Amino acid sequence: MNALKNDTAADVRSDIAIQVGALFFVALILLAFTTDPVATGTREGDRAPALEGKAYNGSGWTDFDLNDYLTPDWVSNDSSAAWVVVDFMDTDCPYCVRAAGDVYQYSNYFMKYAREDNGEPSWRGPLVHFIGSATQLDIAGHESSQQEIEDFRDRSGDSECAGSPCSGRDGAVHQFTYIDDLDQDNMKSWKIGGTPTYFLLQPDGIVAWASSENPGETVSDAIFRLTEELIE
Amino acid sequence: MNPNLLLTFYIVPMVVGLLFMTPIGASMTRSLTDRYSWMKHERRRHMFGLNLVVFVGFAISVHTTWIGNKISEGGSVCASASLFSCDDVIGNPLYNTVPFIGLSWGLLGMLAFGGLFFLTRSVGKEPDALWAESYLNLGFYLTASGLLVIALLISYEIEMQKICQYCTTAHAANIVALFGFWKARQMHENGTWNDRDEETAASPTSKPSSVKVR
Numbered sequence: 409m410n411a412l413k414n415d416t417a418a419d420v421r422s423d424i425a426i427q428v429g430a431l432f433f434v435a436l437i438l439l440a441f442t443t444d445p446v447a448t449g450t451r452e453g454d455r456a457p458a459l460e461g462k463a464y465n466g467s468g469w470t471d472f473d474l475n476d477y478l479t480p481d482w483v484s485n486d487s488s489a490a491w492v493v494v495d496f497m498d499t500d501c502p503y504c505v506r507a508a509g510d511v512y513q514y515s516n517y518f519m520k521y522a523r524e525d526n527g528e529p530s531w532r533g534p535l536v537h538f539i540g541s542a543t544q545l546d547i548a549g550h551e552s553s554q555q556e557i558e559d560f561r562d563r564s565g566d567s568e569c570a571g572s573p574c575s576g577r578d579g580a581v582h583q584f585t586y587i588d589d590l591d592q593d594n595m596k597s598w599k600i601g602g603t604p605t606y607f608l609l610q611p612d613g614i615v616a617w618a619s620s621e622n623p624g625e626t627v628s629d630a631i632f633r634l635t636e637e638l639i640e
Numbered sequence: 641m642n643p644n645l646l647l648t649f650y651i652v653p654m655v656v657g658l659l660f661m662t663p664i665g666a667s668m669t670r671s672l673t674d675r676y677s678w679m680k681h682e683r684r685r686h687m688f689g690l691n692l693v694v695f696v697g698f699a700i701s702v703h704t705t706w707i708g709n710k711i712s713e714g715g716s717v718c719a720s721a722s723l724f725s726c727d728d729v730i731g732n733p734l735y736n737t738v739p740f741i742g743l744s745w746g747l748l749g750m751l752a753f754g755g756l757f758f759l760t761r762s763v764g765k766e767p768d769a770l771w772a773e774s775y776l777n778l779g780f781y782l783t784a785s786g787l788l789v790i791a792l793l794i795s796y797e798i799e800m801q802k803i804c805q806y807c808t809t810a811h812a813a814n815i816v817a818l819f820g821f822w823k824a825r826q827m828h829e830n831g832t833w834n835d836r837d838e839e840t841a842a843s844p845t846s847k848p849s850s851v852k853v854r
Contacts, residue, residue, distance in 0.1 A: 420765045428758045435702045443709030448733040455712055457733045480714040597734050612714055
């Protein structure tokens with residue numbers, strides 16, 4: 409500061425500092441008026457990170473991109489857009505294998521496969537897509553493969569899931585897509601601490617609910633609670 | 641507007657800035673020197689070019705911050721299935737912030753180029769000030785340390801197998817600015833850091849002018 413007060417050249421530098429500061433301020437104002445950023449992350453209210461990879465849908469492995477399931481311009485009273493549940497699991501994790509029966513029931517119901525006698529879907533709320541992201545945790549005995557993911561989903565084959573045949577797990581065939589995340593790419597970008605971990609995404613991709621933040625609440629309870637106003 | 645076309649609005653002035661800092665700048669501006677007398681002087685041309693490049697770096701950093709904000713809203717600015725897809729790079733939460741700080745790379749670019757702009761503008765206005773040389777040194781070391789950041793960001797792009805063309809332009813601005821600061825230091829050391837006309841300066845019999853034209 410003393411240099412700025414006493415140096416005869418200080419005027420130039422202080423003038424320029426003000427000019428550059430003003431330029432920076434104008435840039436920030438421009439950003440503030442033209443954008444409304446939402447943090448990307450996996451906490452409730454964040455925008456969900458990308459979810460990509462090869463995925464198995466029951467008939468073969470194809471490219472998967474979560475964006476294909478989202479409706480970016482969704483408005484909160486629109487019940488026609490689909491919500492998404494992402495289930496981070498490991499086919500050799502005992503908790504995941506044990507939860508497979510519940511996951512079957514939830515997915516069957518909220519994906520509107522379960523029907524009333526009159527043929528109408530049992531679930532009258534918005535469609536909820538279920539997506540499994542099958543990883544391979546760095547734990548001895550958790551060696552997995554695409555074949556094991558297929559066998560887990562289809563409840564078939566000779567693979568072993570957590571020490572038992574995958575074909576003997578709870579529930580019926582999961583009629584939703586499983587992503588191959590054996591390299592843990594998605595798991596890392598979603599900062600998954602353990603499996604199973606569930607996320608409920610709004611149609612616009614915002615995390616509406618995370619199991620890690622709601623330890624006492626099941627996925628189904630969360631869907632009922634958060635889509636209450638959208639049920640017909 | 642096509643984002644790649646928009647990019648030319650940054651690349652063209654950056655290239656012009658670079659040319660101003662090279663001997664091509666002298667021949668390029670020869671016909672304009674009657675109208676713009678400052679273009680006669682190598683140092684002034686050089687500082688003009690350096691200011692332009694640093695300003696482009698600042699502007700493109702603002703643009704990348706804007707792209708990052710738009711992606712977070714759920715928008716798509718320059719997504720592409722090809723190698724060049726800045727949405728995939730800037731929108732990747734694993735790599736789009738400065739490690740440990742959490743600041744977006746775009747905002748860091750704004751701060752860095754804003755600081756460099758202060759240095760270049762100050763030196764451009766007061767080239768003979770006592771602090772001018774230390775400002776040039778500071779600018780040189782800042783842009784040189786920027787190479788480490790560029791290397792880190794390129795390693796991220798290799799990891800993602802995607803290239804962000806906007807980020808690459810900002811990296812290029814840093815490298816051109818590094819060249820600019822390096823050359824300015826050379827001019828300072830070689831005694832060509834003055835306002836002598838090139839014709840006069842080229843003459844071995846002429847004496848350096850003691851009068852500085854600003």
